[in-house]
Amino acid sequence: MSDLSLTHSGPVATREESLRARAIQAQARPSPYGPDLDLTTFSQPVEQQRQRVEALRSLEQQMREAALLAGIDSEETGRAASYFQVDYSAIYERIQRRYQGQIELMTVTEALKSYDWLRNYWWQAVEVDQDKYTAAVELAQTGGFFLRVFAGQRVTEPIQACLLVQENNISQNVHNVILIEEGAAAQLITGCTLHPRVETGLHIGANEVFLKKGATLAETMIHNWAEGFHVRPRTGVIVEEGATFVSNYILLRPVRSVQDYPRVFLRGAGARAQFNSIIVGLKESLIDMGTYAELTGQGTRADAISRAVARDQSTMYLRGELVGQHNESRGHLDCRGMLLSDQARMHAIPELLADSAPRSQLSHEAAVGPIAEEAVEYLMTRGLPRDVAISTLVRGFMQIGLPGLPDILTKHIQRVLAATAEHSL
Amino acid sequence: MDTSDILQLEEVSVEVGGRPILHDVSLRIRPGETHVLFGPNGSGKSSLLMAIMGLSRYRVTKGRILFQGQDITHLAVDERAHLGIGLMQQRPPSVRGIPLGQLAEVSAQGRGSTRVTELADQLGCTGLLTRDVNVGFSGGEIKKAELLQLMAQQPALALVDEPDAGVDLDSIAVVGQALACLVKHPTAEAVAPAALIIMHTGHILNYLRADVGHVLYGGTLVGEGEGLQLLEEIRKHGYGKCPICRSHIPVQ
Numbered sequence: 001m002s003d004l005s006l007t008h009s010g011p012v013a014t015r016e017e018s019l020r021a022r023a024i025q026a027q028a029r030p031s032p033y034g035p036d037l038d039l040t041t042f043s044q045p046v047e048q049q050r051q052r053v054e055a056l057r058s059l060e061q062q063m064r065e066a067a068l069l070a071g072i073d074s075e076e077t078g079r080a081a082s083y084f085q086v087d088y089s090a091i092y093e094r095i096q097r098r099y100q101g102q103i104e105l106m107t108v109t110e111a112l113k114s115y116d117w118l119r120n121y122w123w124q125a126v127e128v129d130q131d132k133y134t135a136a137v138e139l140a141q142t143g144g145f146f147l148r149v150f151a152g153q154r155v156t157e158p159i160q161a162c163l164l165v166q167e168n169n170i171s172q173n174v175h176n177v178i179l180i181e182e183g184a185a186a187q188l189i190t191g192c193t194l195h196p197r198v199e200t201g202l203h204i205g206a207n208e209v210f211l212k213k214g215a216t217l218a219e220t221m222i223h224n225w226a227e228g229f230h231v232r233p234r235t236g237v238i239v240e241e242g243a244t245f246v247s248n249y250i251l252l253r254p255v256r257s258v259q260d261y262p263r264v265f266l267r268g269a270g271a272r273a274q275f276n277s278i279i280v281g282l283k284e285s286l287i288d289m290g291t292y293a294e295l296t297g298q299g300t301r302a303d304a305i306s307r308a309v310a311r312d313q314s315t316m317y318l319r320g321e322l323v324g325q326h327n328e329s330r331g332h333l334d335c336r337g338m339l340l341s342d343q344a345r346m347h348a349i350p351e352l353l354a355d356s357a358p359r360s361q362l363s364h365e366a367a368v369g370p371i372a373e374e375a376v377e378y379l380m381t382r383g384l385p386r387d388v389a390i391s392t393l394v395r396g397f398m399q400i401g402l403p404g405l406p407d408i409l410t411k412h413i414q415r416v417l418a419a420t421a422e423h424s425l
Numbered sequence: 426m427d428t429s430d431i432l433q434l435e436e437v438s439v440e441v442g443g444r445p446i447l448h449d450v451s452l453r454i455r456p457g458e459t460h461v462l463f464g465p466n467g468s469g470k471s472s473l474l475m476a477i478m479g480l481s482r483y484r485v486t487k488g489r490i491l492f493q494g495q496d497i498t499h500l501a502v503d504e505r506a507h508l509g510i511g512l513m514q515q516r517p518p519s520v521r522g523i524p525l526g527q528l529a530e531v532s533a534q535g536r537g538s539t540r541v542t543e544l545a546d547q548l549g550c551t552g553l554l555t556r557d558v559n560v561g562f563s564g565g566e567i568k569k570a571e572l573l574q575l576m577a578q579q580p581a582l583a584l585v586d587e588p589d590a591g592v593d594l595d596s597i598a599v600v601g602q603a604l605a606c607l608v609k610h611p612t613a614e615a616v617a618p619a620a621l622i623i624m625h626t627g628h629i630l631n632y633l634r635a636d637v638g639h640v641l642y643g644g645t646l647v648g649e650g651e652g653l654q655l656l657e658e659i660r661k662h663g664y665g666k667c668p669i670c671r672s673h674i675p676v677q
Contacts, residue, residue: 380502382532396522
């Protein structure tokens with residue numbers, strides 16, 4: 001059993017009842033951010049259980065392509081392990097032979113059956129009654145995965161988890177728990193994506209991540225949604241002493257609305273978090289995203305870099321909040337937005353709070369504006385036509401380092417970024 | 426019109442943001458000639474270079490700009506670059522996400538990356554090739570980065586804005602030698618390259634010969650002479666009392 005420093009009390013049944021009661025209380029509670037959704041408008045899928053597959057390559061081509069757009073390789077080349085969920089149910093889990101004994105990857109339901117102690121992590125990094133979306137996950141959970149990397153294991157190839165919605169207008173409410181044990185290191189690619197026939201629907205993901213002492217997790221999340229689709233992830237990350245959490249978030253496709261404000265708690269001494277986000281607002285997308293980090297431990301450090309490009313009639317809110325609770329903590333928000341359309345809106349809201357820690361060093365730089373004409377003409381003086389100069393600048397603007405990514409995925413992202421930049425004209 | 430001229434300005438007036446900056450400027454630069462442009466701060470020197478390059482803030486309100494006989498007054502910036510006009514700016518913008526090496530290759534217009542690497546080596550700025558263009562560059566590094574792109578382009582006409590400003594003496598030598606190399610190097614079209622260089626101190630003239638010097642004062646060209654001689658006169662007398670310029674400068 002994993003050693004826990006988390007607080008919990010009472011027998012399992014009582015705790016479950018208590019969580020349920022809190023969720024019921026929160027059922028109508030809107031999120032303070034993003035448009036409020038009426039959850040009763042979403043339906044159940046025709047089939048609750050999808051057919052399992054023996055290999056991801058046996059999936060129909062459209063699904064493999066949808067997965068690939070979210071960074072999931074159905075050939076599993078260079079992947080340590082894979083989890084694949086369609087609508088409400090898992091259809092595939094596999095750990096490559098050489099990583100057996102280093103990783104566990106299974107449905108969270110199965111994990112809860114296997115490990116009583118997992119209850120002690122359940123709704124510890126995310127509040128069950130945060131809003132109606134966390135409540136929906138508790139009261140009507142539809143799958144999710146449990147990933148565990150055993151103490152001291154360095155998993156050199158990425159683990160991939162795909163959450164795909166195949167049926168129109170359903171609400172996929174997953175609850176994922178990720179536990180990286182002491183001294184372990186892993187990379188996780190989480191691909192959230194849609195079958196091409198899906199136009200509307202909702203994805204809610206409660207993601208609880210626990211990094212034990214000296215652990216490292218680089219998580220890359222690639223979202224591939226549709227113009228009528230809503231997304232409400234609810235992520236909490238607890239980082240213990242000397243552990244490092246790296247998050248790369250990429251959204252390059254239209255969405256109806258996404259509201260995501262992951263919360264990271266740097267509790268242990270020397271804990272670190274690094275967020276890198278590349279977000280493109282297309283068509284009528286409403287994107288409300290941010291990063292919240294609490295720097296509680298001595299020598300903790302959080303950095304969040306986001307690059308957002310707003311096109312068409314998109315609206316973007318770029319949030320960030322750093323809370324310094326230790327005098328020896330440092331945090332920086334670097335948020336830049338580029339507007340490429342007269343109808344697009346972009347609102348950058350960085351916040352810094354030194355909370356009873358006056359020597360905590362917190363800073364931010366935020367900039368929102370059009371593409372710089374001076375830079376366009378500068379590239380033109382080198383012989384680039386105006387349209388190429390603009391697309392080169394847009395692509396360059398979105399170029400930030402995404403650590404922990406395999407080459408194949410980096411190349412894929414570069415291709416998508418290039419295509420996005422070319423469409424920016 | 427003489428088609429053997431690289432550049433000919435015919436009574437060109439320019440305004441910036443609706444404010445007249447240059448008035449009836451006429452100038453001829455022949456192949457192989459290096460012209461230097463002197464003038465006090467704010468006299469419109471940089472504006473003249475920008476207008477020749479065609480940057481949109483610098484609007485030509487009167488006159489014509491001819492490049493190798495072709496009227497380019499209303500031509501797009503990139504087309505001017507393709508014709509063979511190159512610009513080294515004094516304060517170029519920083520461009521995030523685009524490494525200098527990549528932009529230098531763009532400037533080379535297909536002449537290959539080997540050349541860029543060699544030039545960077547010559548300028549001592551190989552370490553800058555992978556860095557985003559001008560982001561966090563020192564004054565000297567900006568000059569070298571600009572020069573690298575200009576040399577990669579091999580323009581028939583190099584417009585160079587204050588190559589010696591904010592540069593230490595060692596770097597001035599590198600910049601001066603590179604500029605000398607630039608104007609001596611024949612272009613692909615075998616037209617002897619020409620240059621129009623803005624300068625204040627004349628340090629660069631230790632490394633290259635200025636065939637013609639001009640003084641721009643209050644947006645008007647007020648004097649012309651052999652480059653070094655003109656610089657000496659300005660040093661001795663200042664712009665206001667320089668005998669070469671004096672007759673043209675309106676009484677204050």
